[in-house]
Amino acid sequence: MxxxxxxxxxxxxxxxxxxxxxxxxxxxxxxxxxKSVIEDHETEICDAxxxxxxxxxxxxxxxxxxxxxxxxxxxxxxxxxxxxxxKVSSSIINFPSSDYIYSExxxxxxxxxxxxxxxxxxxxxxxxxxxxxxxxxxxxxxLAPNTSQILADILEKVFPKEMLAVVQGGVPVSEALLAEKxxxxxxxxxxxxxxxxxxxIAPHLTPSTLELGGxxxxxxxxxxKVQLAAKRIVWGKFLNGGQTCIAPDYxxxxxxxxxxxxxxxxxxxxxxxxxKPKNSPDYARIINEKNFDRLAAMLEDEKCPIGGDLDKExxxxxxxxxxxxxxxxxxxxxxxxxxxxxxxxxxxxENMADTIANYSKPLALxxxxxxxxxxxxILENYSFGGGAINDVVVHIVxxxxxxxxxxxxxxxxxxxxHSFDTFSHKKSISKRGTWLDVPLRxxxxxxxxxxxxxxxxxx
Ligand code: NAD
Numbered sequence: 001m002x003x004x005x006x007x008x009x010x011x012x013x014x015x016x017x018x019x020x021x022x023x024x025x026x027x028x029x030x031x032x033x034x035k036s037v038i039e040d041h042e043t044e045i046c047d048a049x050x051x052x053x054x055x056x057x058x059x060x061x062x063x064x065x066x067x068x069x070x071x072x073x074x075x076x077x078x079x080x081x082x083x084x085x086x087k088v089s090s091s092i093i094n095f096p097s098s099d100y101i102y103s104e105x106x107x108x109x110x111x112x113x114x115x116x117x118x119x120x121x122x123x124x125x126x127x128x129x130x131x132x133x134x135x136x137x138x139x140x141x142x143l144a145p146n147t148s149q150i151l152a153d154i155l156e157k158v159f160p161k162e163m164l165a166v167v168q169g170g171v172p173v174s175e176a177l178l179a180e181k182x183x184x185x186x187x188x189x190x191x192x193x194x195x196x197x198x199x200x201i202a203p204h205l206t207p208s209t210l211e212l213g214g215x216x217x218x219x220x221x222x223x224x225k226v227q228l229a230a231k232r233i234v235w236g237k238f239l240n241g242g243q244t245c246i247a248p249d250y251x252x253x254x255x256x257x258x259x260x261x262x263x264x265x266x267x268x269x270x271x272x273x274x275x276k277p278k279n280s281p282d283y284a285r286i287i288n289e290k291n292f293d294r295l296a297a298m299l300e301d302e303k304c305p306i307g308g309d310l311d312k313e314x315x316x317x318x319x320x321x322x323x324x325x326x327x328x329x330x331x332x333x334x335x336x337x338x339x340x341x342x343x344x345x346x347x348x349x350e351n352m353a354d355t356i357a358n359y360s361k362p363l364a365l366x367x368x369x370x371x372x373x374x375x376x377x378i379l380e381n382y383s384f385g386g387g388a389i390n391d392v393v394v395h396i397v398x399x400x401x402x403x404x405x406x407x408x409x410x411x412x413x414x415x416x417x418h419s420f421d422t423f424s425h426k427k428s429i430s431k432r433g434t435w436l437d438v439p440l441r442x443x444x445x446x447x448x449x450x451x452x453x454x455x456x457x458x459x
Contacts (some may be wrong), residue, residue: 005137008165009180012108015162021105021133024083028076030130033158035072038065038123041154045119048146052118053315054285057240064119067285067397071124074399075131076418082131085429092459093441096433098365103424105133106207108182112174112197114189115141115287116243116337122151125186125209128419135163135185139177142170143287145175162265167389174346175200182206186424191335191408209412209422211245212405214337218248218392219352219378221369222256229390230264233341234272236392238319241284242339243291245387246364248392249336251297253350255345262321264342266306269319278309278316285315291456292317295338298331307339329357356382359431366392385409 020026025167038045047053049064084102109129113122122140127432129136138155141149145168152166159165169174178185178200187197188211201208237247253261273280286292292315299308301319302394307320320341331342346352365384367375375389385405386395395401396415404413414422440448440455 001173002179005167005176005180008137008161008167009108011162012137012165015160016105016107016135021033021130021135021163024080027131027133028079028159031072031076031079031127034123034127034130034155035069036364037154037157038069039070045147045150045154048150049119049144051146052144053241053242053243053287054157056282056284059284060119063117063240067120071399071416071419072127075127075420078417079131079420082417090430093455094430095438097430100431102427102429103132103246103420104427106423106425107134108183109111109134109186109423110177110180110182111136111138111186112177112189113138113140115143115147116240116245118144118147119366121188121211123208125414125419125423126155128414129184129186129423130159130164131420132423133220134423135176136165138166139165139174140168142168142173151244153441164259181224182362184208186412186422187211189356193270194410199259206309209404209414210407210410211403211412211414212363212410213245213337214249214364214405214409215332215333215335216246216249216362216364216366216384216387217356217359218251218258218366219368220253220261221367221371221374222254223370223374224257224390225370226257226260226369227264230268232391234265234268234319236394237341238269238283238339239271241286241317241339242319242359243284243287243337244393245337246390246393246396248335248341248364248366249362250332250342250344253343253345255347258343258345262305265321266342273319277307277318278311278314283319285348286317287315291338294323295336295340298322298329298336298338298340300330302329302331325419327355339436349410353381361385361409363405364388364393364395383407408444 046060049060064455086101088099090097090099111125139150148168155166180203184209185201185206191212194210194212273283277283302325303323304320305323309318317339320332320340325342361383363385363426365387367378367389369375388395399416402413402418403415404410
């Protein structure tokens, strides 16, 4: 396996050196072709996602295929202007000079993707890498094998292997890939595996983006529109069977409105999935038995005012609320990553802050409040990847917003222009004029110190 990977990588390095990916028109042509192949195979992609975890077709179009196509259009439209050297004002000290930032492809990139949005989270970074002129080896997740296969089939139609290749497999394949020297590594997955990746690439000091996870708080202030909050939270939490890295992980709610909120959540679950969500065509399943068991263990000894029904054979877990779990409980230990929503009430802002302080910087944070002062205070006081006021998950849709974590929830960001920038080294260049040479910086320094000091401080 190691030899095959090394050979593939060597062929990509040769292809990169030949300079074909430097041609912007070539990149645009490939991205356009990618779009048309995705459009042609949209049904098969949705079928594969359904096979993998019964992902409803509506959710597949919304969060995987249409999501990607819209971003592809945006990248294609803007790539020429993003790729141009960007002129910046120059320093008077360097007069005469004109200064530029050049965007330069890193070279050979490795992208490792997770299973939960197995199409989107593989293709989205990949189009940034291609747009910036890199070559790519993509390793999709072995836990969504049908989607991994369709990814391989589609990408093979668009790209020669020397430019982009899909290498399928589990941990040993991932380890073999990480043993190589890369010019850039983009990893999406869990915090523990993120640490393994960071360690593996450290000997080469390889630049990277780590898109990880965390325990995302969703704060509901007493001023919030409770019914609307419940509706939006039910959508964002139970979408994809609750297996969304930016889904609200737990609710922190003012104790005065908790009862009203729980009733509203029950109504919204019934409105969305019917009295028996198991029979709903709009509700996904848990990806595998291992995750099912992990999630089921979180419900032991907990009070579930809503849901709690399990069917291991069908990998079904009902949309479930857990009422006031202890911070030491399994459900409050780590990121849940499933359709379980703990509801914790607070009686004061200090009380609320104490709960959030138990966890490291999350990937997302949400606030429901009609009190703008309260929302702004939360934004000022907490560090987290990104989030929303009076909604959940939706910030991911805006291509102009960089998407990424902070601290243990990840580093680096992408989407839209940020994807292009992530996969480009920014090379700073001063182009000096030769018609004049002010000898201010050169010895003998004599009494030039006051003039240079003044110029440096002022400009
Ligand atoms: P994971 O970390 O188990 O796996 C991710 C990828 O890493 C897979 O391709 C897998 O094959 C590979 N991998 C697993 N173990 C490895 C090892 N020991 N060495 C090398 N590679 C290994 O994550 P997952 O279960 O696929 O996805 C769920 C996690 O991903 C959650 O924690 C979630 O929050 C996070 N996530 C983050 C984002 C984001 O954008 N920040 C998006 C989706 C998922």
